[in-house]
Amino acid sequence: MIKVKKLPLAVAVATSLISFSSLAETENNNTQLEELTKRIQELETKVQETDYIYDQQPAVLTPDFEPPAGLVFSGYARYGAHYADSDAAYVEVGSSGRSVGRLGNEYNGGEVQLARAAKTDSGMLWDVVVMFDQWGNKAWGSEGGVNLKKMYAGATNIFESQPELYLWAGRDFHQRPQQGLNDYFWMTHDGQGGGFNNLTLGGIKLDMGFVGQVDSATGALGNDNGKYALTSKLHGIDLGIGNLDLYANYGFASKQAGEDLQDEKAWQVGAVLGLGASNKFVFKYADGADDSVFDLAGDKKVIYASLEGGVNPSSNLFIDYLASYKKLSGENVKMPWEAENTERSEYSAIVRPMYNWDEVHSTWLEAGYAMEDHVSGFEKKGWKVTLSQNVSMGGLPWSRPMLRFYVTAGDVTASEQEKVDTLTAGAMFEAWW
Known part of the structure; x- marks a missing residue:
């Protein structure tokens, strides 16, 4: 399991100190103090850890997922x-x-993955994912050594009647119960194509899903x-x-x-x-x-x-x-x-x-x-x-x-x-x- 921090703690502390310095120069200290306290609480919330499970399975966003920054x-x-x-x-x-x-x-x-998730004003969630892998086993890897294992985009909370429906297209891990x-992996269909989850x-x-072997x-x-x-x-x-x-x-x-x-x-x-x-x-x-x-x-x-x-x-x-x-x-x-x-x-x-x-x-x-x-x-x-x-x-x-x-x-x-x-x-x- 990965614990991804939304903002570095140092950023939160630095921002708070800057705000406190500005507070001393204002006349409305009470109002500024309340705003400062609120900002610190918001930053502390962003510093809290969010679960991002990595277990060699396809990652499927859910409507309640809060995208981390960066x-x-x-x-x-x-x-x-x-x-x-x-x-x-x-x-x-x-x-x-x-x-x-x-x-x-x-x-x-091993497998190294980078992902970027975002949320629109309407509540729709998007993610774009890329992964490279390298295995010392021809059954899992290939003669090429380092492989582009993933490159896909997906979205959820698209339809009001099916908020958990996740649509995806691209290249991904696919149906690999382990x-x-x-x-x-007693089933495995990694490939490129498209499909949906959680209808x-x-x-x-x-x-x-519909996938083609690479x-x-x-x-x-x-x-x-x-x-x-x-x-x-x-x-x-x-x-x-x-x-x-x-x-x-x-x-x-x-x-x-x-x-x-x-x-x-x-x-x-x-x-x-x-x-x-x-x-x-x-x-x-x-x-x-x-x-x-x-x-x-x-x-x-x-x-x-x-x-x-x-x-x-x-x-x-x-x-x-x-x-x-x-x-x-x-x-x-x-x-x-x-x-x-x-x-x-x-x-x-x-x-x-x-x-x-x-x-x-x-x-x-x-x-x-x-x-x-x-x-x-x-x-x-x-x-x-x-x-x-x-x-x-x-x-x-x-x-x-x-x-x-x-x-x-x-x-x-x-x-x-x-x-x-x-x-x-x-x-x-x-x-x-």
């Missing part, structure tokens, strides 16, 4: 040394993110590559035990994508069900795709389900967990040595106890296990354990920025491959702001 600087980053004295620097199994756990098993990278312990339909809300052959700097997605989300459905969010997406291509993809189609449906205050169930089914309908992957079919959350046995101890199952089938999921038509199941379990010694120091232990089980008989299994000593501002699991000093051990074994060991030590920081 630019809003926000972002996410993690960088550090990751020393590996082993066969592999990371433990990687399956296709669901860091399936054995992300702690001590992450690539370097899980924490495995750092997995109120009775007691629920609807988001819809040609990233030389970095995310190009135009559409000919692959497109229609996306939708229904949210705010209260079931008593928690909220239910529903997703439905459709992917297709134009002639720009090439003749081999022009007739391909893909679709996804998904759901997130809250279970109490800190647990949730996730389900996804995809045809012609896995995490994105941009895949246009022929007869590929994917089922994904997971349960995640956390418990807090004491004021100092937190335990987060995640268990997931994924089934992939169709010609496009085969390994090079397997038959044309195949399928596999993936299993993952991660647990992370976290103990906070005080408001600065904490110790985390993360253990994870994952397996790929192919119908051809091939198996791939992996495990990882990471011990991390942390220094943070606040002493809670989500307190950032955080410095981490960690060691990681693990290995991956496969039916037709030798055992691959991982033994690493590292020092890194992680922050969102």
Whole structure:
């Protein structure tokens, strides 16, 4: 979370002193004193912090948002040394993110964002946003290194009958629900296009978008590559035990994508069900795709389900967990040595106890296990354990920025491959702001 101050405190103090100096030179001291007091109160109000949440999700303005003065600087980053004295620097199994756990098993990278928000006399709110990112992972970044990840404008409080409706157009993060312990975006449709969020339909809300995938052959700097997605989300459905969010997406291509993809189609449906205050169930089914309908992957079919959350046995101890199952089938999921038509199941379990010694120091232990089980008989299994000593501002699991000093051990074994060991030590920081 970023805390953005609307005016520097020094400006408020300086302005107050100037006003006080003028007060001594006037005859109507009482009136000037009242005006001075009022100005100081207004400035103090502007100095108060305003919430601007940064969690790698699309930012959607609401009518009650008060734009801060100047630019809003926000972002996410993690960088550090990751020393590996082993066969592999990371433990990687399956296709669901860091399936054995992300702690001590992450690539370097970050995202830096600048935004400007404004409010018109009629109450309409606008924002213009730009973001650049750099990731040490080709799956998230590209050969171009630094990418233009966002460049869009949006507005809300446009229509009296739909004050929360937010319209946007440009390039943005788009529909990317994320899980924490495995750092997995189980849907993602970042691209350029337009759409709306928070169209109120009775007691629920609807988001819809039309986006084109960015040609990233030389970095995310190009135009559409000919692959497109229609996306939708229904949210705010209260079931008593928690909220239910529903997703439905459709992917297709134009002639720009090439003749081999022009007739391909893909679709996804998904759901997130809250279970109490800190647990949730996730389900996804995809045809012609896995995490994105941009895949246009022929007869590929994917089922994904997971349960995640956390418990807090004491004021100092937190335990987060995640268990997931994924089934992939169709010609496009085969390994090079397997038959044309195949399928596999993936299993993952991660647990992370976290103990906070005080408001600065904490110790985390993360253990994870994952397996790929192919119908051809091939198996791939992996495990990882990471011990991390942390220094943070606040002493809670989500307190950032955080410095981490960690060691990681693990290995991956496969039916037709030798055992691959991982033994690493590292020092890194992680922050969102």
